[in-house]
Amino acid sequence: MTAIEAVSAYLPPARVPITELAAELGLSDRQAALYRRYYGLDTVCLDPGGTLTDLMLGAAGKLDALRGREHQVRYVIQARTLECPPYPVNPVHDVRDALGLRHAAAFTVMQHACASGLLAVDLAGRLLAAGGDPDGLALLFVGEKAFTPIARQIPGTTVMGEGSAAVLIRHGGTRDRVVSYATRSHGRFSDGLLLTGPAAEEFELRYLDALAEVIQAATSHAGVSPSELSLVLPHNVNRLSWIRLARRIGLPVDRVLLDNVPLTGHCFGADPFINYATAIELGRLRAGDHYLMAAVGLGATFSAMVLQH
Amino acid sequence: MNALRTYVTERVAYYLERDAATIETDMSLPDHGLDSVLALALCGDIEDHLGVRLDPTAVWDYPTIDALLTYLSGAVAEAKP
Numbered sequence: 192m193t194a195i196e197a198v199s200a201y202l203p204p205a206r207v208p209i210t211e212l213a214a215e216l217g218l219s220d221r222q223a224a225l226y227r228r229y230y231g232l233d234t235v236c237l238d239p240g241g242t243l244t245d246l247m248l249g250a251a252g253k254l255d256a257l258r259g260r261e262h263q264v265r266y267v268i269q270a271r272t273l274e275c276p277p278y279p280v281n282p283v284h285d286v287r288d289a290l291g292l293r294h295a296a297a298f299t300v301m302q303h304a305c306a307s308g309l310l311a312v313d314l315a316g317r318l319l320a321a322g323g324d325p326d327g328l329a330l331l332f333v334g335e336k337a338f339t340p341i342a343r344q345i346p347g348t349t350v351m352g353e354g355s356a357a358v359l360i361r362h363g364g365t366r367d368r369v370v371s372y373a374t375r376s377h378g379r380f381s382d383g384l385l386l387t388g389p390a391a392e393e394f395e396l397r398y399l400d401a402l403a404e405v406i407q408a409a410t411s412h413a414g415v416s417p418s419e420l421s422l423v424l425p426h427n428v429n430r431l432s433w434i435r436l437a438r439r440i441g442l443p444v445d446r447v448l449l450d451n452v453p454l455t456g457h458c459f460g461a462d463p464f465i466n467y468a469t470a471i472e473l474g475r476l477r478a479g480d481h482y483l484m485a486a487v488g489l490g491a492t493f494s495a496m497v498l499q500h
Numbered sequence: 501m502n503a504l505r506t507y508v509t510e511r512v513a514y515y516l517e518r519d520a521a522t523i524e525t526d527m528s529l530p531d532h533g534l535d536s537v538l539a540l541a542l543c544g545d546i547e548d549h550l551g552v553r554l555d556p557t558a559v560w561d562y563p564t565i566d567a568l569l570t571y572l573s574g575a576v577a578e579a580k581p
Contacts, residue, residue: 222540392535396530434557
């Protein structure tokens, strides 16, 4: 069974209020105020001078569990939302080399956009299981640079921030076992950010139902009900959508870790993992707890993963 | 209540760029075409107009103008000293 061995989160130190970004995002002062009031968005982390490689190495530098075990790493995986940078820029290879992991296979997955991180955890577990090395590890990176206008926001929904996580994955082990994983791709929304008109309205109308359905599928497969989850580690798009989702599935909203929404904004696929690190810092997970990571990728993929701490 | 009904209907019509007379108060706001951004703006307008804090999910929990008015009458009554 796939297990998460360790997670580290890295947030660039500069926190920028979304009210300062309003003009460049095309938000009126009124809209920015509404985002704060209703969505709970306040600041985002940005590092304008930094690269994606910097962001990944920032997380790797905090992953103490990797030290001395580099030789066990079989795969270095980058789970991306945005299309890869143009050749020859190759952050995942640069990071693999910088960490002394040239013996490992390095590749990127991005088919599930912001839900690609959960896909990569599942994929890494399958690869490690097939490889047959009981000590083998996979090193996953999540998080993006919000460096183009289209990467700065999901209009009407959230503001993107820069943050990353490094995740060490193994096959077997008792810590943070992946109990179930459910994912659904709704191809009719494949235009993602370019959705307009009736298709955009349909996506907005179906969003909560689709997310609730995949969460219920994951919990059902794990043999727990949503109300038995000790914690949900969400994507940080906004507070309002999670309040509505929690009510929909019968989960007290205080069991959704929303602490980072006002601090980080939506850090692409890194959110559930950044939230995991926060949950550990805050002592929000106890041994034996079932918890759930959830993410939605534009395009549109809805994913949920139940783990046991 | 009639004044509040007129106010809310006119704000919805404003955001949808339609004549207020064409807004059906028993039809869901999303079906009218009110998306999440406009719903947020409507919430803010109502809060400013009434001087009360609304449940942030009110427009989604009470998705027609009729249902919203019922909720608002309770919220206003609660807010009175």
